[in-house]
Amino acid sequence: MTQTYKKKLIEVAIPLEAINAASAREKSIRHGHPSTLHLWWARRPLAACRAVLFAQLVDDPSAYAGELLKDETLRAQAEAELPERLKAWEKSKSSAHGAAANAPEPTLEDVVVGLERDRLFDIIKDLVKWENSTNEEVLEKARAEIRKSCARGLDGRIPDGALDKVELPPVYDPFSGGGSIPLEAQRLGLAAYGSDLNPVAVMIGKAMIEIPPKFKDQPPIHPGIKERSFYRNAEGLAEDVKYYGEWMREKAWERIGHLYPQVDLPKEYGGGKATVIAWIWARTVASPDPAFGGVHVPLVNSFVLSSKKGSQAIIVPAIDKEKKTVTFAIESGAIPKDQMVQASTGTKAGKAQDFVCILSGTPIQREYIREEGKAGRLGARLMAVIAEGNRKRVYVSPADEQENSALEAKTYPEVAEARETFLSGATPTRAEITGGVCSAYGLTTWGSLFTDRQLVSLLTFSDLVLEVRNKIEEDAASAGLQRNTHKLRDGGVGTFAYAEAVSMYLGFAISRLADRGSAVCGWDSGYTKIRNTFSRQGIPMSWDYAEGNPFSSSTGNWISCCEWIWKVVAALVPGASGVVEQQNAQSAARSEPVIISTDPPYYDNIAYSILSDFFYGWIRKALRDIEPSLFGVIATPKSDELVAIASRHGGREGAERFFIEGMTSAVSRMATLSLDGFPATIYYAFKQSEIADEGISSTGWATFLQAVVEAGYAVVGTWPLRTEMANRMIASGTNALANSVVLVCRKKEATADTITRAEFIRTLKRELPPAIAELQAANIAPADMPQSAIGPGMGVFSRYKAVLEADDRAMTVKTALQLINAELDEYLGGIQGEFDADTRFAITWFEQNGIGKGEYGVADNLARARGISVDSVKHAGIVESAAGKVRLLxxxxxxxxxxxxxxxxxxxxxxxxxxxxxxxxxxxxxxxxxxxxxxxxxxxxxxxxxxxxxxxxxxxxxxxxxxxxxxxxxxxxxxxxxxxxxxxxxxxxxxxxxxx
Structure with missing residues (x-):
């Protein structure tokens, strides 16, 4: 058959361990990491995206083995290694198990290809290191390999002069989300295109992909002292974001600084004044006890302010039943363990997570709290003030002045106006998201998630984003930038466009301020700082919440919000051009064929549009006139979002049907846009519980793969990526996303045959065992083997037009996955027959009894069936046999x-x-x-x-x-x-x- 494409590295082998290690480590990288530009859920690690794109574009050495053999140095190295390889092969044939025993004899070509593959692996291992993200030497090595592969013909040769005029293909991600894939494509020197239905995601992509290349290597325009004499990449742009962020803080302080008074320090802290870091509030509800009717009591998860050893601090409630009052004092220092434990329970009542009335001890049930919350009758009390001390936190009892300063914000008319207009949208319900909701307790609009003072602060900074634009434009003109009114969206790079660009990043700082500045932000007593709103993929209720000070120097302050952003911008490496647009993936349009690499939404795990509405209103207010087409509606699009949310589609069946039809349409569109000669890569995340409870044939997995196959793709490989940190808030035992699998797909041959179930199983039995043996040889972890086996298994299934069941119906992907899993089990079981008899006995005994005891008679029968005795296994030092019982040591x-x-x-x-x-x-x-x-x-x-x-x-x-x-x-x-x-x-x- 005529060769129509060159195999790419990702279709054969990748250094998976190095990629996984770098991806997991990357989750702990904070300052300067693009993920900190703006929150987006379930981003793929940059290391994984970079490695996958490289391996997707670079030829596997088997495609140019003949040319490699012409390299005298490489050939000599291979000739020197071949005898050792042959010796190892001879030795392994006698001891190899399963399909590995039939491994072909290595040839000189195999050795040369292996050496070249190792060289490419070394490039990837360097490429995935975070420290090399901006290392031009490392990046250029990778770009050079991509250019060579794009210039190389089907015969493996690079024609003379081809490298000088090679055209690199563009990369397109139709579900660009947080922008990781287009960003890494751009870093590798490729034109990068992304699209998303969600306007928040589109703005994130534009900020990372579109804007930096426009102002590459440009010095800052601000009038202050410059931080350096030479600026590269987007460093000048970043410095301007920093400078004008500081300008905004000064202006905001002039307007609302009086709402954030300093606190009087107790004598034990030396007296004087200190800047407040956070105010700790408790929600309150009227006591259900008739004897205390109408008196509000606090609902508190924990009274602990600091659990750090030697510097603990707790809130101590003082109860006066006669006066029906509760006041709060602070105790700090070395606090006894039992007192810390008691404080950590707050006013909760046992495992049911109900509360008790702190005055009477009467239970306060959640249903009662929900009713009071929906009726708007929950209140709030200030319990503690946390201030900046001399290199440590200072914990102060609340004073009237501190509580009154917060209440003063009620007098600002713009607060009510904001709640009635752009913050009037509904917060999510339990039917829409799984990460916890606060709507059940009366916080039913986005505006209700913020205190009055928080809203005044956010509105002030939002107004200043608009005002700072005029200042930037004037300063840019004074600095010599071309004065014109060409807009950023129209390709402008003059004064007006530059002012829009800087203010876009400052608008993102509003989002960061909102994330750390809502009334559902808790206080982290371990790290003694404010938690952000989205510590998980939901908006759960916070009973005791922390209100931060945007003018402090602690977590959530305005300058730190800007700092996170300018550090990202400074670390970007603008390469080729990039464009991110708002498009529906099912109808995405491109003017030229592209390489597809994408991370589509996972079945039903994250309702991106609902969660992103938290930010949408603020971004729309600050940046609407920069991208008016993105912000023409009051909320993010939801009806076309490809997520299987049952409440939107009349139940689970309707949601599954919507998802598979939409995803099939989207993947079909990808196949149409795909550039011939290159595979597509599709990331897909799955839930831990799916693999544990349902195996690889789970609903989400099977539904997605069904869409891929029906769209006309053949799956030619799967690579399991371990990308999540083990210590994330929603960890093992829940449906937290633990892994991603990268599917490598090729367009299905137009001449594909139709086969029967029996033929499919025969082919599976022939092709899957050697493929599994290769995966084992590559040291794929056992936990990842089921996902990895999908690649060769689905490669068999998806190469055919259809696999027919006995009743002539087409086999479903779910059934195919079950058969693949069964073959994997059979393979692993078949290996057992290759072991010595004592080991085979131990395996069976372990399967039946673990390390527990079993009857001697049963053990004797098992041993005899393997041609040995229990004494033989005992003599081997594997079991203990005594008193009629047998157990593994x-x-x-x-x-x-x-x-x-x-x-x-x-x-x-x-x-x-x-x-x-x-x-x-x-x-x-x-x-x-x-x-x-x-x-x-x-x-x-x-x-x-x-x-x-x-x-x-x-x-x-x-x-x-x-x-x-x-x-x-x-x-x-x-x-x-x-x-x-x-x-x-x-x-x-x-x-x-x-x-x-």
Whole structure:
């Protein structure tokens, strides 16, 4: 068959461990990271996007193996390595398990391709490091490889002069969201296009992709002292954002500074005045006890202000039942543990999370609070004031002056006007989002999420965003920038456009201020700072909330809001042109074919439009005239948003139908726009509970893949990306997004055949085992194997026009996924037959009993079926047999002086358990690597056994802790092998030194 395309690296292999490690680490990078420009939910890590795009564009070395063999240096290196490869292959054939035993004999071409692949891997490993995000040397290496691949013909050759005139293809993300993919495409020197239905996402994309190239290498225009003599990339733009943000703070202080008075410090803190960091308020409700009818009592989750050892601080309520009053005092210093525990319970009442009346002890049920909240009868009391001290927090009891300053904001007419106009939209309900809602307690509009003083502050800064634009324009003209009125949206780069650009970033600072400045922001007593509104993908109720001071120097102040933004702008590397537009992915239009890389919304996990309405009103107020077409409506578009929200579509069935039809249409559009010769990459996130409860055939997964297949794509690969930090607020045990899978897709051949179910299963049995063996050889962690196996499995399914069931109906993706999973189970089970008899006994015993005891008679039957006896397994050091019971020995019961070389009854089971014991204790250590080295040809069998035992522990026995140790070992396997090679050399050197 005529070759019509070159295979890309991502279709064959990628350095997954390095990408995953960099992606997970990136979540802890804050200052300067583009994700801090503006909040967006479930962004893909830049490291992953950068690596995937590179591997998607660069040819796999197998596409130009013939040319590689012409390189004398590379050929000589390969010829030197081939004998070792052949020796290793011969050795592994006798001990390999499953499909690995049929691995073909390595050739010189294989070695050359492997060496070249390793070189490309090294480029990726450098490319994904955060520190190299702006490293031009590293970036240029990657760009050079992309140019070579784009110039290379189907014959593997790069024609003379082709590199000088090569045209790089554009990249398009039709679900651009937070902008990670277009940003990384631009960083790699490619024209970047993005689109999204959500105007907030479009503005984020424009701020990252469109604006910086317009003002690349331009010095700042502000009249103050410049911070440097030379400006590159967007550093000058960033400095102007910083300067005019400070100007806005000064103007805001002149107007509303009196609403934020300093606090009088107690004598123990030296007296005097101090700037307030935060006011801690408690929501209140009328006591349901008739004896205290009408008296409002506080609803408090916790009275703890600081849990830091040695500097604890708590609120101590003083109750006067006769006067029916509650006042609040502060106790700080070294507080006894039992008092801290009591304070941490606030006024809650047990696990039900109801409250108690602090005056009478009467239960206050949630339903009662909801009714009072919906009737607008919840109140608020100031409980504490937190101020800036001498390098530490100062906790002060509330005073009338502090409470009155907040109440003064009620007199501002613009507060009521804002609540009645652009903040009148409805907050989400339980039917719309899963991350918690406050609407059930009466906070039913966006305006109700803010106190009066918070609204005055936000409105003042919003007005100043409009005012600062005129100042920037005048200063830009004075600095020599061309004076004209061409708008930013029309391609302008003169004074007017530059003023719009700087003010756009300052408008984003309003969003940051709102996120840290709402009445649902809690106080974090561990870090002693204000939590943001969106600490999770929802807006849950905060009973005791923290109101920040935009003029302080602590979390949530205006200058820090600007700082987060200008640091992002300063770190951007504007490359090729970029455009982000508002479009529906189902009807997206492009004038030229593009490379598709995209991260579509996950089935039903995040209602982006609903959550982003929190910011939309503020951005619309500040930036509407910069992009009027984006802000022509009062809320973000929802009816066409591709999310399966049951309440929008008449139930779950309607939501699923809407999602699959819409996603099929969107992916079909992608296939139409796709540039021939390049695969498409589609990121897809899934829920932890789906894999645990339903496997890879879960509703969300299957629905999405069904859309991909029906759209005309064939799935040619899947790569599981571990991108989330383990310590995020919604962690394991919930439906938190834990992983992404990158699907690699090619357009399905027009001549694709239709086959039967039986033919599909036969093909699956033939092609899946060697593919799984390759994944194991690449050390794909056992936890990731089900997702990874989707690639080759769906590659079989999706290459056909249809797979017909016995009744001639087309097989669904859900059924195909179940069959793929069954084949994976059969493969892992089949490996067991390759192990020694004692190990096979131990596997079965572990599956049936774990490490618990079982009857000797049952054990005897199992052993006899494997041609051995229980005594044989006991002699091997695997089990204990006594008093008619048999049990597997625990790892800590194994002989610590055991050595594989001296064991006359060596088993794979023992080898693995000793290695796991060391790895659990020491991680990637010299001793663990040395032990692995001593296993010799048994090493691969040990790895195979780890896969088997992970599968049993995780999926059959549901023993997460036991599964984790095997998964962790495989995850470290590659590094452990590399360390083992080093250990061998060190040992020889040590022996030589000892001989001397």
């Amino acid at each position: 625990k790892r800590d019961e194994l002989d610590p002086d055991w050595a594989p070389e001296g064991d006359s009854h060596l088993t794979v089971w023992e080898c693995l358990q000793h290695l796991v014991r060391l790895h659990e204790k020491e991680g990637l250590s010299h001793d663990a690597a040395a032990l692995l080295k001593r296993f010799g040809p048994q090493a691969e069998a040990v790895k195979d056994l780890a896969y088997c035992l992970y599968d049993i522990a995780a999926n059959k026995r549901r023993e997460a802790s036991e599964a984790t140790v095997y998964n962790a070992l495989i995850a470290d396997w590659s590094e452990l092998c590399q360390l083992a090679a080093t250990v061998s050399l060190e040992d020889r050197n040590r022996q030589t030194r000892m001989a001397f």
